[in-house]
Amino acid sequence: MARPSDLQAPRGTRDFYPEDLRLRSWLFAHFREVSRRFGFEEVDAPVVEHAELFTRKAGEEIVEQLYHWEMHDRHLALRPEMTPSIARMVMARAGALRLPLRWFTVTQNWRYERMTRGRKREHFQWNMDVWGEPGVGAEAELLAAIFALLERVGLGGGQVRIQLNSRALLEETLRAGVLRERPEAFEPLCVIVDKLAKIGADAVVEQLRDPAGAVRLSADEARDVVGLLGVTGLDDAAAAAPPGSHAVAELRRLFELLAAYGVADRVDFDASVVRGLAYYTGVVFEAYDADRKLRAVCGGGRYDRLLETLGGPRIPAVGFGFGDVVIAELLADHGLLPALARGLDDVVCALGEAQRPAAIALAQRLRASGRSVELVLGDTRPKRVLADADKAGAARVWLLGPDEAARGVVRVRELATGAERDEALS
RNA sequence: GUGGGCGUAGCUCAGGUGGUUAGAGCGCCAGGUUGUGGCCCUGGAGGUCGGGGGUUCAAGUCCCCUCGCUCACCCCA
Known part of the structure; x- marks a missing residue:
């Protein structure tokens, strides 16, 4: 029955009745158990942070969709993602932390945006981050953890694949080319290029050329950049990269490690994956259901310069966020949502x-x-x-x-x- | 922002071309033993038909407005 709007949960938010919360707790328990098995420690931070922690200049949607307000001369915001808060925590104790650090969170995050399937304004997210490890061994652990989670919930049979790329590879190529004189345009370029699959090549070229934008390439340059994104094989990517590319060597190493975990066959190199967040610097990845019916199940990547950006020491880091909404849709589609009893003795x-x-x-x-x-x-x-x-x-x-x-x-x-x-x- | 679908009982939904007290299943409550569950049977409670206005002798049904939910697009985690 339709109720007055002030008696309904706000759009994009959810009430969790006992049966709903049982399901949520079931999922969270898997998040925590996988994290535990990988030796990660759980941390938490306030849902409300200073808005400045999240505001960045690269035009990311996540910043535009911030729930924020002024109160007693403070500009506050509900966290849209966990990484900045964790970075803040790492920075505060940077001198006392034994690296590499393995932390995970299961938190509520907020983003003011239009709702569609798999997307809400309030959602819960599992985050795993490794701080202080520059090598791709960290990426391999995280990807293995994602597959471990998928297996635990019944999606271990290739129903979900991970598409992976390296921003470092793209950056190497562009700095040897069109961005030779303007390396600072790389971050905004990534934010634009992330939209390729959604708005199409022409629109991306248009935005890369925009004289009022931060990138301002020529038409030919923009088309070259889009061309680079079409590469789907690691060998092709290597061919397009500068000789002796460090990024290519790292990608090759990563796939070797993934093979050792037994998950390499579920990971594809895809140059078009760059992610919409500005702070990523290296490997970036997204997981999708095999049918590509839903939005990304999870996504993440390496952000080696974030702490520096916030005024802290340079500590390399890599992590991912895994939301509760899309995975629940996927599990429901596959009939994998468990029937959970109350547990009364x-x-x-x-x-x-x-x-x-x-x-x-x-x-x-x-x-x-x-x-x-x-x-x-x-x-x-x-x-x-x-x-x-x-x-x-x-x-x-x-x-x-x-x-x-x-x-x-x-x-x-x-x-x-x-x-x-x-x-x-x- | 654009377009579509939908709002009828706690839940899922029926209710041709407007016509007596608005229905079903599930759930809930009570009874079928006096201190004993599941299955079954019987009965019951519960509805401003999202809201407002209009047309009509008569509106859940038609028209307008409005609110809400939802999906797609736009856009983006």
């Missing part, structure tokens, strides 16, 4: 107020042993108690009536079998 019911103290003592004893115990609060008939316990998925019901009390026992019923027995109360 026991129901304890006093039949008659005189038996309540004994029922409370029993419930507390069971709880102390770690069981999930629902104590029936009102004066509910056994019929109802049994039915409710059954629906809740409880294993057994403990009934304590005058008869049992007189004998110092409690009636225990196993719901699965219907078997009953008396058990001593103390």
